[in-house]
Amino acid sequence: MIAYLILVHRYPEQFKRLFSAIYNKDDHYLIHVDKKSGTGLLKNIRDYLTHYPNATLLESEKAVWGGFSLVNIELRGMRKLLESGIKWTFFINLSGQDFPLKSSQFIHNYLTSHIGKDFIKLSEQYKTRPETRHRIEEYVTDSGNEIIANPEKKRSFMPGVIPYIGNQWFILSRKFCEFLTYSPEVDRFIDFYRHTLIADEGFFQTVIMNTSYQASIINDDKREIDWIPMGKIKLRPRDYTILDADLLQNTPNLFARKFDENIDQNILSLLEKHLVLEKRTASTA
Numbered sequence: 001m002i003a004y005l006i007l008v009h010r011y012p013e014q015f016k017r018l019f020s021a022i023y024n025k026d027d028h029y030l031i032h033v034d035k036k037s038g039t040g041l042l043k044n045i046r047d048y049l050t051h052y053p054n055a056t057l058l059e060s061e062k063a064v065w066g067g068f069s070l071v072n073i074e075l076r077g078m079r080k081l082l083e084s085g086i087k088w089t090f091f092i093n094l095s096g097q098d099f100p101l102k103s104s105q106f107i108h109n110y111l112t113s114h115i116g117k118d119f120i121k122l123s124e125q126y127k128t129r130p131e132t133r134h135r136i137e138e139y140v141t142d143s144g145n146e147i148i149a150n151p152e153k154k155r156s157f158m159p160g161v162i163p164y165i166g167n168q169w170f171i172l173s174r175k176f177c178e179f180l181t182y183s184p185e186v187d188r189f190i191d192f193y194r195h196t197l198i199a200d201e202g203f204f205q206t207v208i209m210n211t212s213y214q215a216s217i218i219n220d221d222k223r224e225i226d227w228i229p230m231g232k233i234k235l236r237p238r239d240y241t242i243l244d245a246d247l248l249q250n251t252p253n254l255f256a257r258k259f260d261e262n263i264d265q266n267i268l269s270l271l272e273k274h275l276v277l278e279k280r281t282a283s284t285a
Contacts, residue, residue, distance in 0.1 A: 002027045002111065003088040005077040007070075008096035009034035009063060012044045014261045015096040017268055019048075019055075021275055022094075024104040028086050029055040030077050034063040036145075056080075067142030068193060070168065070200040075190075078177040089115060091172045097258040098169075099271055101224065103278045107254055111171070119171035119218045122205035125163040135197040136163055147197065158192050164205035169221050169257070172204075179213045180204075186211070224248060224256035242266040249274050 008015050008031060033042045049055045058077050063069050078091060090111050126133060139153040157163055180186055189207050193199040208215050227235035237257050241264040248256055259268055
């Protein structure tokens with residue numbers, strides 16, 4: 001069984017298409033709606049989920065880009081899923097603007113052959129992305145509405161720890177989620193990364209590589225993402241369109257991000273048909 005955590009902040013109808021595409025009665029779905037998005041979106045999604053007994057809402061908090069709030073949502077989601085009593089093997093995080101590229105059955109079969117693995121992209125931060133070292137050397141605060149940076153307040157990184165970096169999206173084993181939730185080793189990483197910039201791209205990677213957790217890592221998040229420049233701060237994922245159909249239908253990756261229904265709905269319709277055809281082909285094989 002897979003436990004999904006889906007982060008939503010807009011486009012309820014697009015979220016519903018994603019949910020339908022990944023839905024499996026044997027999986028569990030935890031949805032977080034950004035508190036900044038208002039009560040209308042929350043009610044819309046809450047009403048929709050009443051038809052699915054294996055889907056629940058995570059209490060909303062304000063999700064601030066670049067802030068520790070994003071890590072906190074992930075950690076709260078893991079804890080709620082672990083304490084639910086539900087038996088699940090993998091934790092997959094998605095945004096409401098992601099979409100699967102493989103059928104639910106394909107994803108299940110693939111992960112069943114990789115039990116105990118953690119799919120997470122990572123590399124040593126200072127060696128591979130030295131331009132991002134300010135993220136962990138400058139003191140920042142997530143106010144709940146914005147990131148407040150204090151570039152004059154420099155600090156040393158955690159002693160005896162090598163910082164790692166990757167991105168926010170991953171497929172984690174239940175074992176690592178249990179470690180993140182219950183191990184006291186994680187506390188000091190939380191304390192430090194709470195005041196870093198874009199913590200969601202380094203916290204999990206640094207924990208998995210600098211603690212007693214015995215990881216079996218696959219350095220791949222199984223996401224199709226086309227990163228393009230976004231000013232001097234970072235890269236952002238390009239919105240896929242129908243022009244990317246061949247790429248998305250033939251990649252070995254399980255998911256892609258991101259999509260925007262206001263830019264191109266045709267690519268979502270094509271992928272939905274692709275998943276239906278894949279399911280039919282598998283059932284007759």
